[in-house]
Amino acid sequence: MNQQALKKYDSGKYRTPDGYTSDIAVFTIHSEKREHKPPIVSMMLMLIQRTEITAEGTPNIEGGKWALPGGFVQPDETALEAAHRELLEETGVRGIHMKHYGVYDRPGRDPRGWILSNAHYAIVPEDVLKGRKASDDAEDVQLFRLEDLKSIQLAFDHEQLISDAIREIRSDLLQTTAAKNFLPEEFTYSELQAVLLTVTDDPAIKSEQSFARKIKTLPFIQEAEGKTTARTSKKPAKLYRFVEMDIIKPIYTARY
């Protein structure tokens, strides 16, 4: 009976979109080491510069402008799968944290027609971006400090996508255990603290001593018993791990 219904379904009854795409905001944390000073830690976003000319030799849409990497979703995959595939194609990176954060479908957002975009953000440790390469459609691939994004020309509505991505990652870093994706499996309290300080200046997180104490009481962080590292200081430091759990901290019970 569903079979009959199926035959009768007329897909021409409604206009259909001209394209279904996935875009990806790839974030990484860059740590700039300095002699005799603490490193400068900042969050960076990867962008690609669109070529002026396509592979076929014709002028490219929004050529020369910077954009989030992305591309068309294929009928046999989800937008999230497409995002993973495209990130792999664009940068050679696989198996990293990826999260959908928005749909962009405002009529007229893309001059090529009715084109829908699913926006994702990805978090990659800094070193995996070392081996990145420009692809066919990209003139150049580059990391930008978030503060520097204001001064560059962005394609389509990517200014909007990027500002939404930044808001989303900020909130996720502070309200979920997403920070683990910026860190090695086992990390010191100061490494976690450095990640969080890229998105907040909360005094409780800023104070070394408070944070060193607090980390031991958090139910979603576990001490790696007996293990230490000296990679962040001369004195060996304890290592911690994230424990998988989801956390809802009601705003109605917290302190202000």
Add this chain to the structure above:
Amino acid sequence: MNQQALKKYDSGKYRTPDGYTSDIAVFTIHSEKREHKPPIVSMMLMLIQRTEITAEGTPNIEGGKWALPGGFVQPDETALEAAHRELLEETGVRGIHMKHYGVYDRPGRDPRGWILSNAHYAIVPEDVLKGRKASDDAEDVQLFRLEDLKSIQLAFDHEQLISDAIREIRSDLLQTTAAKNFLPEEFTYSELQAVLLTVTDDPAIKSEQSFARKIKTLPFIQEAEGKTTARTSKKPAKLYRFVEMDIIKPIYTARY
């Protein structure tokens, strides 16, 4: 130059989706009054039952099963706008809280083809659903208590959409000021408490005295000076209002 690029763009280069739809999980809170006892307050979800036969007299896809209201997005609107329009068409409700929470695009999720769905949830006060009516495609419209959803036949992948919606609204009620959409402009602490208790059993929220005290210290809630109501009890109770602001409460600084 972008003009030339535009002409050259071949939209047939990629396969395009067969449909772009919006679905809406409409939640309301039902308060069942009882003689000499506190009311039973529970969260309800509105579903429609799909007709067995379409308007054209042919068997309907997934006929007889229950589903979220929704429909096709038109090229001149966003999915969010479509969700508002469809809710208005289905139920006569307008201007209410609506939030996108997910994209459903798994290949094969809809037997009619490559059909994408944007899922939204909406929050409506109970009384506006009074005037609801079944539309062309719907046999019946009904509110279900969340616990009762397990026992009914759901169309397409709506079981997934619904369980995601419940998780999303639960988290939003506790971590944002979304609860205001279930309440009148000005409300008593016990009314807010009743809403929150539909999604949590946190002792700090459950205890009347704790909650009555806590509400006065929350920066996003303001006392309506001098105003009281007797609608919830014999003794007149103070009224409160939500103040617009966005709140990020880091999990790293909270108490456990």
Add this chain to the structure above:
DNA sequence: AAAATAGTGTCTCTTAGACACTATCGG
């Protein structure tokens, strides 16, 4: 010894949350 990060001792102030109590009003 100096420099740098890791981490603890201890104090003060605030808050959570429990328990007992009072307040207001309708029936």
Add this chain to the structure above:
DNA sequence: CCGATAGTGTCTAAGAGACACTATTTT
């Protein structure tokens, strides 16, 4: 005056966050 909801008084234990201090290692 009973019952129901609203709201306060008061206590205790726990935590936040600040400051001063100690610990471990490299140069």
